[in-house]
Amino acid sequence: MFRxxxxxxxxxxxxxxxxxxxxxxxLLARKHHGTFxxxxxxxxxxxxxxxxxxxxxxxxALAGITYDEGPDKDGGRGPYVQSQRLPIYKKYAEQLIAxxxxxxxxxxxxxxxxxxxxxxxxxxxRDPCRYLTVEQVAARFAEGITPVIRQRIPNQGxxxxxxxxxxxxxxxxxxxxxxVLLKSDGFPTYNFANVVDDHLMEITHVIRGQEYLSSTPxxxxxxxxxxxxxxxxxxxxxxxxxxxxKLSKRAGDPSFEDxxxxxxxxxxxxxxxxxxxxxxxxEREIFTMEELIEAFDIERxxxxxxxxxxxxxxxxxxxxxxRLDPQKFHELALKYYPEGVRHLNLEKISRLIQIRxxxxxxxxxxxxxxxxxxxxxAALFENPKSKSTLQSSREILQEVIPLLESMQEWTNESLFxxxxxxxxxxxxKIGTVMWPIRTALSGxxxxxxxxxxLADLLGKDETLRRLKIGLAKLQL
RNA sequence: GCCCCCAUGGUCUAGUGGUUAGGACACAGCCCUUUCAAGGCUAUAACUCGAGUUCGAGUCUCGAUGGGGGCACCA
Numbered sequence: 001m002f003r004x005x006x007x008x009x010x011x012x013x014x015x016x017x018x019x020x021x022x023x024x025x026x027l028l029a030r031k032h033h034g035t036f037x038x039x040x041x042x043x044x045x046x047x048x049x050x051x052x053x054x055x056x057x058x059x060x061a062l063a064g065i066t067y068d069e070g071p072d073k074d075g076g077r078g079p080y081v082q083s084q085r086l087p088i089y090k091k092y093a094e095q096l097i098a099x100x101x102x103x104x105x106x107x108x109x110x111x112x113x114x115x116x117x118x119x120x121x122x123x124x125x126r127d128p129c130r131y132l133t134v135e136q137v138a139a140r141f142a143e144g145i146t147p148v149i150r151q152r153i154p155n156q157g158x159x160x161x162x163x164x165x166x167x168x169x170x171x172x173x174x175x176x177x178x179x180v181l182l183k184s185d186g187f188p189t190y191n192f193a194n195v196v197d198d199h200l201m202e203i204t205h206v207i208r209g210q211e212y213l214s215s216t217p218x219x220x221x222x223x224x225x226x227x228x229x230x231x232x233x234x235x236x237x238x239x240x241x242x243x244x245x246k247l248s249k250r251a252g253d254p255s256f257e258d259x260x261x262x263x264x265x266x267x268x269x270x271x272x273x274x275x276x277x278x279x280x281x282x283e284r285e286i287f288t289m290e291e292l293i294e295a296f297d298i299e300r301x302x303x304x305x306x307x308x309x310x311x312x313x314x315x316x317x318x319x320x321x322x323r324l325d326p327q328k329f330h331e332l333a334l335k336y337y338p339e340g341v342r343h344l345n346l347e348k349i350s351r352l353i354q355i356r357x358x359x360x361x362x363x364x365x366x367x368x369x370x371x372x373x374x375x376x377x378a379a380l381f382e383n384p385k386s387k388s389t390l391q392s393s394r395e396i397l398q399e400v401i402p403l404l405e406s407m408q409e410w411t412n413e414s415l416f417x418x419x420x421x422x423x424x425x426x427x428x429k430i431g432t433v434m435w436p437i438r439t440a441l442s443g444x445x446x447x448x449x450x451x452x453x454l455a456d457l458l459g460k461d462e463t464l465r466r467l468k469i470g471l472a473k474l475q476l
Numbered sequence: 477g478c479c480c481c482c483a484u485g486g487u488c489u490a491g492u493g494g495u496u497a498g499g500a501c502a503c504a505g506c507c508c509u510u511u512c513a514a515g516g517c518u519a520u521a522a523c524u525c526g527a528g529u530u531c532g533a534g535u536c537u538c539g540a541u542g543g544g545g546g547c548a549c550c551a
Binding site: 007008009011041043044046047105148166169170171172174175176177179180182183184185187189190191193194209210211212213214215217235237238240242244246272275276277279281282283285302303304305306307308309311312313314315316318322353355356357358383385386416419420430431433434435437438439442444445446447448449450451452453454 | 478479480481482483486487488489490498499500501502509510511512513514543544545546547548549550551
């Protein structure tokens with residue numbers, strides 16, 4: 001039975017790294033028909049952000065990551081919010097005191113020895129409170145000092161564990177510090193809560209960022225002190241920026257929500273993030289969530305960190321957009337259409353742009369010419385590729401305007417047929433005829449849709465108006 | 477400072493002792509085409525370095541270098 005969990009702290013938004021951690025834990029559980037659990041790690045009272053839990057629910061839902069147990073989905077092993085589990089941590093911390101695997105520490109925060117500058121010799125850096133006698137402890141309590149509870153790390157030996165990604169890792173116990181388990185405010189630290197909760201919630205596979213790799217031996221010592229079974233570990237490589245720096249919200253790196261805001265499809269972001277540090281073993285790159293569940297395998301997770309490339313995400317997003325059902329695409333595109341274009345046939349516009357955009361936010365710019373003809377230069381009518389010159393363009397527009405004015409049926413097909421016949425009759429290449437029309441209709445070097453598609457979209461009156469403007473530019 | 481981890485093109489990666497080192501993004505060119513996009517084809521581009529082991533090393537060992545992570549009453 002697989003039980004995995006995603007345990008974010010409520011910061012208000014979903015980091016890309018967190019999203020991937022959640023995704024992998026979710027995929028592993030789903031792949032094995034196990035249980036995926038959401039747990040809120042709000043043990044830092046100074047960093048709680050209101051509404052942040054709602055943001056987590058929203059982001060997970062948006063990403064398509066559903067959980068079976070969580071704060072709002074009781075699975076019998078709750079509560080699933082750590083701030084609601086305080087008595088549990090207290091009980092287990094005291095159990096450790098009783099067994100000698102933890103001790104009360106009465107030091108002020110500032111009085112702690114500075115590990116970063118002292119050599120790694122246990123006896124020198126161990127907290128003095130570690131050696132307090134029962135009487136001394138009682139005396140300090142009598143003084144009214146509220147202690148913290150620290151883990152008592154053995155001064156000898158080493159701790160070894162096997163990680164599914166990184167393999168076997170051994171650390172000398174002297175390198176481990178007597179970390180705080182229970183803070184003076186009665187809250188546990190992550191270092192303690194994760195062990196207690198993962199055990200109580202019967203987590204079989206702990207999936208988390210690589211930053212916890214070096215703390216894991218301490219957790220194992222805790223599991224051993226309790227006599228609990230140590231879970232399987234899957235530590236994930238970091239996600240960096242392309243310049244090699246750490247991905248950070250503060251440095252302006254987008255969160256999952258930001259990316260959605262930037263016009264990316266949640267499923268494309270999920271797909272992209274899945275590939276950051278994992279690959280299916282074949283050459284597929286485009287995945288739906290179902291396909292990810294089927295293909296996912298923790299043994300194929302990479303060890304080295306990966307850089308987040310907005311460029312590649314953009315490409316992948318384009319792929320997902322093109323695969324969208326046209327009706328679905330239209331619904332999603334709707335809110336990006338500017339006012340000026342709303343009198344036109346939006347379904348038709350959607351069909352034209354679906355294959356041309358990579359992000360939804362490109363839409364306003366792409367359709368702007370439809371309601372506001374750009375002030376373009378006559379030189380645009382020249383194009384060697386279609387054998388268009390100012391002269392050919394002028395001649396064609398002159399002849400094509402009356403032809404189009406006489407059209408009874410105004411559709412893409414009828415227009416195309418008429419112009420094709422025209423081109424053949426006059427010995428023009430089709431492109432030579434289409435270029436000046438398309439140019440006059442769009443006022444741009446490139447446009448979503450060819451000459452007749454634009455004409456169809458704009459309607460007869462607007463088409464003729466624009467063709468005449470184009471002709472006027474050529475007659476100056 | 478100490479400990480741990482990592483190392484294939486600019487980026488994401490395949491590779492598990494014998495390969496012309498494969499794919500994708502980006503870039504350039506060509507084809508297709510009613511412009512652009514999409515699609516198709518082609519090109520440029522990589523095993524960090526040094527010792528070993530071996531008939532043979534991107535793949536194994538050691539070292540160096542580089543990068544990252546940890547050493548909080550943060551997670």
